[in-house]
Amino acid sequence: MVQIGLEKIIESPPEWLKKARIGLLSNQASTASDLVHSRFHLQKAFPGQMTCLFSPQHGFFAEKQDNMIESGHQVDPATGLMVYSLYGDSREPNEEQYAQIDVLLIDIVDVGTRVYTFMYTMAYCLEWAAKLGKKVVVLDRPNPVGGKAVEGNILEPEWASFVGLYPIPMRHGLTFGELALMMNQEFSLGADLEVIAMDGWKRDMFFRDTGFPWVFPSPNMPTxxxxxxxxxxxxxxxxxxxxxxxxxxxxxxxxxxxxxxxxxxxxxxxxxxxxxxxxxxxxxxxxxxxxxxxxxxxxxxxxxxxxxxxxxxxxxxxxxxxxxxxxxxxxxxxxxxxxxxxxxxxxxxxSQAVRRALETDKALLEIEAEWRQELTQYDEMRQKYFLY
Structure with a gap:
């Protein structure tokens, strides 16, 4: 079975983390292989060091159904920790929240697709960490759609939004840790970033190959x-x-x-x-x-x-x-x-151009051919950040 970054950091805690004030960006899908949530494992491994939690779109318990349904800040009833919503009044953390932490741990189940907003929540966390001198540690997890294939046109800058901040294809072919390394370097986020890599994961693995239990990261991602x-x-x-x-x-x-x-x-x-x-x-x-x-x-x-x-x-x-x-x-x-x-x-x-080409009934394979060179360039670039 794959051993995820969460389990690795608990098994061998780094010295620099042993006295740090810790924040955790996660949601209810962020469990270890025993299905116990990461915040409980981290509280046990680092007693008294957890100061707050952060949650992405859909809420900490992944209860919000659709886009633009916001979550407010709340107190986690199980731990008493404040949960700061990063999909509410703002989609970014702030100086007051980061004042409570020295290190932000990110433990998120991603689904390998450009429009899934969790990666942009991570990007904003990296930007603010760079501004405020905080360390970010991504606890890596499998890409459920594998790490070999990439597919799709590269996002054009004029169509950037919270469902696509950066010029990457629809299927990006990276783990969340690799994605963090790429975004931090290629898009000049500049954070003090470390990734705790997995053991046992291979790029040709789909989620069913990992032996790891699936927990839905958002309400409409059941399997x-x-x-x-x-x-x-x-x-x-x-x-x-x-x-x-x-x-x-x-x-x-x-x-x-x-x-x-x-x-x-x-x-x-x-x-x-x-x-x-x-x-x-x-x-x-x-x-x-x-x-x-x-x-x-x-x-x-x-x-x-x-x-x-x-x-x-x-x-x-x-x-x-x-x-x-x-x-x-x-x-x-x-x-x-x-x-x-x-x-x-x-x-x-x-891309507006891709939509318009589809509307003119241009052959889909011809449309694909027009983005193949950019996709190849992206594929070569992402390989610099492979951990597996």
Whole structure:
């Protein structure tokens, strides 16, 4: 079984941590292999040193369902520690909060996708640590969608937002610790940063290969399979098509009342979509888009995780939906993740040009070819930060 950074730091505590005041950025998914939360393990290992907690989007207990649903600061009933929300009045820590700590430990379950906001919460924590002279230590964890494949266009700077601050592809192919090292160096965050690496993790591992228990990091990320489809399926958040929220299979399901599955499959039949099977079905969300309405669509079954291309698969379906149902299909209007004027779809894709190319019915493989060189350059750059 993989041994995560949390377990390593408890097993062999570094000398410089033994008298430090410690803050912890985490949420309810941040457990050891015994399913006991990291704050309890750290309190036991460093008695009297934990001073406060920080939480990302969705709240410390991952109870908030959707974007722009904020969490307030609260006292953790189990430890008595103050939990500072970094998805509330502000998405950044501040000087008053950092005055309570010497070292910030970051122990977060990431899902390997550019738009998942936890990485930008970490980036803001690194920026403030650099300003205020605090040390940051990332306790590394597996990337549940593996560490080999990268996929997608590189985010263009004019489309930067809290779902994409930096020019990276949709599927970034790094662990959270590697991501921290890359962001800190490549984007000049300048923090005093250390990563406690895992033992036993290999780049070709998907989450089911790790032997580690899955705990959902956000309400609509119930399984590792959800994480595998998410780098593509997240695009539906920028449309009126249901991404399966309000069902027991969010992101694995996709559809709308106006879809006709046969027409959709015919529209994508010439595009290679390896590693998956699009199974036709109907579903009825209990909340969110089309609540209590029957949607026609698909469950994405992953038959070969190593071959599966989540971004291509979902973009193919998006292009088909736009082309077949122009009178019914629509994009979500702002606001989205605190952006009040720009189209959410452009923020999610990280490019207006890619969206417009899809709308003109340009061949998807041709669109991919246009970003291949930048993706290759990113792939080469990220390898400087490999820990495994």
């Amino acid at each position: 590792p399979e959800t994480a595998l489809v998410y780098p593509g399926q997240v695009i539906w958040e920028g449309t009126n098509v249901s991404e399966g929220r309000g069902t027991t299979l969010p992101f694995e399901l996709v559809g709308a009342p106006f879809w006709k599955c046969g027409e959709m499959l015919d529209a994508v039949k010439d595009i290679p979509l390896p590693g998956c099977y699009l199974r036709e079905l109907a579903f009825e969300p209990t909340s969110g888009k089309f609540a209590r309405q029957v949607c026609s669509g698909f469950q994405i079954h992953i038959t070969d995780p190593s071959a599966f291309l989540p971004y291509r698969t979902s973009l193919a379906l998006l292009q088909a939906s736009f082309g077949l149902y122009p009178e019914s299909f629509s994009y979500k209007e702002p606001p989205y993740e605190y952006e009040f004027t720009r189209l959410p779809m452009d923020l999610i894709i990280g």
